[in-house]
Amino acid sequence: MYDVVVIGAGVIGCAIARQLSRYKVRVAVLEAGADVAMGASRANSAIVHAGYDCEPGSNMARVNVAGNALYDEWCRDLRVPLKRVGSLVLAFSAADMEQVRRLYDNGVQNGVPGLEILDRAQALEKQPGLSEEVVGALYAPTGAITCPYEMTIACAENARDNGVEFYFDFRAEKITTLRDAVEVENDKNVLFRSRYVVNAAGVHADEISRLMGDDSFAIRGRKGEYILLDRAVSDFARCVVFQAPGPLGKGVLVSPTVDGNAFVGPTAVDGSSKEDTAVTQEGLEALKAAGRRSLPDVPLGQPITAFAGVRAVPSTGDFILGVSPANPRLIQAAGICSPGLSSAPAIARETVESLRRAGLFLPERADYDPVREKEKPFRSMTEEERERAIAQDPRYGRVICRCETVTEAEIAHAIERTLGKPTVDGVKRRTRAGMGRCQGGFCAPRVMELIEKYGGVPMEKITKNGGASRMIVGRTGQEE
Numbered sequence: 001m002y003d004v005v006v007i008g009a010g011v012i013g014c015a016i017a018r019q020l021s022r023y024k025v026r027v028a029v030l031e032a033g034a035d036v037a038m039g040a041s042r043a044n045s046a047i048v049h050a051g052y053d054c055e056p057g058s059n060m061a062r063v064n065v066a067g068n069a070l071y072d073e074w075c076r077d078l079r080v081p082l083k084r085v086g087s088l089v090l091a092f093s094a095a096d097m098e099q100v101r102r103l104y105d106n107g108v109q110n111g112v113p114g115l116e117i118l119d120r121a122q123a124l125e126k127q128p129g130l131s132e133e134v135v136g137a138l139y140a141p142t143g144a145i146t147c148p149y150e151m152t153i154a155c156a157e158n159a160r161d162n163g164v165e166f167y168f169d170f171r172a173e174k175i176t177t178l179r180d181a182v183e184v185e186n187d188k189n190v191l192f193r194s195r196y197v198v199n200a201a202g203v204h205a206d207e208i209s210r211l212m213g214d215d216s217f218a219i220r221g222r223k224g225e226y227i228l229l230d231r232a233v234s235d236f237a238r239c240v241v242f243q244a245p246g247p248l249g250k251g252v253l254v255s256p257t258v259d260g261n262a263f264v265g266p267t268a269v270d271g272s273s274k275e276d277t278a279v280t281q282e283g284l285e286a287l288k289a290a291g292r293r294s295l296p297d298v299p300l301g302q303p304i305t306a307f308a309g310v311r312a313v314p315s316t317g318d319f320i321l322g323v324s325p326a327n328p329r330l331i332q333a334a335g336i337c338s339p340g341l342s343s344a345p346a347i348a349r350e351t352v353e354s355l356r357r358a359g360l361f362l363p364e365r366a367d368y369d370p371v372r373e374k375e376k377p378f379r380s381m382t383e384e385e386r387e388r389a390i391a392q393d394p395r396y397g398r399v400i401c402r403c404e405t406v407t408e409a410e411i412a413h414a415i416e417r418t419l420g421k422p423t424v425d426g427v428k429r430r431t432r433a434g435m436g437r438c439q440g441g442f443c444a445p446r447v448m449e450l451i452e453k454y455g456g457v458p459m460e461k462i463t464k465n466g467g468a469s470r471m472i473v474g475r476t477g478q479e480e
């Protein structure tokens with residue numbers, strides 16, 4: 001019997017799990033995928049939005065601005081990168097300038113600090129190389145960039161270290177609400193009984209809600225595609241550059257990443273399948289045109305990969321948070337499209353307060369530790385630090401990923417830390433092995449050898465990303 005079962009191990013479910021781990025309650029996180037950050041939390045723009053574009057008075061506006069403010073503390077304790085690079089919304093016309101003024105007023109109402117309306121020259125100081133058509137911009141100094149999957153992994157690791165249990169390859173398919181508990185079951189009849197359920201199931205949150213008797217909203221997918229540029233040509237990107245928004249959201253942006261790359265994206269394909277993360281020629285062409293509109297010289301000839309994520313767009317137009325009016329044992333964290341990453345710490349706090357209001361007794365734990373330790377990457381070490389590391393553990397002397405300088409020792413540690421089953425992408429997200437220019441062309445087979453060696457997964461069972469994504473079909477000379 002758990003006090004709380006959280007369905008979904010994206011950034012929202014993991015942030016809620018971390019917040020709950022402050023208290024003496026028994027918590028399980030149930031995830032359909034093989035690892036954390038398997039949905040929108042692994043493929044998004046990584047922007048901690050300032051909060052000027054959400055409708056004043058909405059849930060989105062409240063948790064975006066509060067979440068942005070909490071990011072410094074969360075990233076410090078969790079050792080997650082955060083860079084307050086600031087963001088611009090470009091205006092290309094007088095009509096766009098009207099939009100910029102509207103966003104400014106919105107932002108002031110939402111309590112966003114430090115907003116400024118810039119003229120062209122001031123905008124160019126923030127981001128050189130802007131199009132000649134740019135006439136002005138909104139500047140938000142609290143706009144920031146982070147790493148969304150590292151944030152998710154860090155929240156999960158910290159929650160686990162503070163006693164939360166994680167279960168993977170568990171897709172909740174049947175939920176029965178009893179008088180004083182809820183039973184959550186998968187298709188193999190494995191059953192979790194809990195006093196409360198938190199619905200953090202991303203694009204599938206409407207389905208979970210319906211299973212618990214609340215059909216008050218639907219979720220549709222909205223795919224967003226990206227082009228990621230090589231680090232060697234990315235130092236032009238100083239801050240997050242948006243264009244004046246359209247009916248489908250914030251539009252295409254050009255931004256640096258915390259790892260020194262730059263990207264252009266996302267597109268907005270409304271009504272796409274909830275699972276469709278394919279990139280398309282059409283999408284990439286649209287991105288190139290939109291990227292050049294902001295920065296005509298953006299080096300689009302040096303991409304290293306393209307990827308896509310699916311936003312969970314709620315029919316209500318706002319995040320669905322709090323105790324469900326239809327079922328007092330269901331706490332919603334649903335319809336979390338953008339700015340969900342930015343809002344995660346605030347949604348986590350509010351969800352815990354909702355559980356308290358629903359009747360959950362939450363005594364604080366004296367031994368709660370908010371800090372998640374993280375080893376310094378070999379690529380960031382000084383020469384002396386490297387020598388010391390290799391002397392202590394010779395596996396630091398064996399570089400597995402040449403593009404990102406990732407060593408065997410770091411990959412071994414990442415495999416040991418993995419909450420679910422180790423996968424090639426899981427190692428990539430934890431160490432950056434395979435994130436560089438060759439995108440794993442060189443190191444993927446060596447990473448697989450290490451997953452077999454340290455994770456105990458036989459080579460032919462290793463997957464890229466869980467499920468059916470096996471990397472090889474079998475060993476030579478063996479029947480499949």
Ligand SMILES: Cc1cc2nc3c(=O)[nH]c(=O)nc-3n(C[C@H](O)[C@H](O)[C@H](O)COP(=O)(O)OP(=O)(O)OC[C@H]3O[C@@H](n4cnc5c(N)ncnc54)[C@H](O)[C@@H]3O)c2cc1C
Pocket residue numbers: 007008009010011012013030031032033036037038039040041042043044045046047048049170171172173200201202203204205208223224225266308309310311312336337338339340341342343
């Ligand atoms: C293209 C794009 C760009 C974005 N850019 C930004 C941005 O710059 N800044 C920002 O703040 N936000 C951004 N967002 C939004 C942000 O990514 C999301 O709000 C956030 O990742 C949502 O997290 P989540 O945990 O709710 O969902 P997810 O990360 O999708 O996690 C949900 C999890 O639930 C699991 N699940 C689903 N059904 C079940 C079930 N039945 N049983 C068990 N598990 C289940 C899934 O496997 C998944 O792992 C963007 C989103 C997209 C797609």
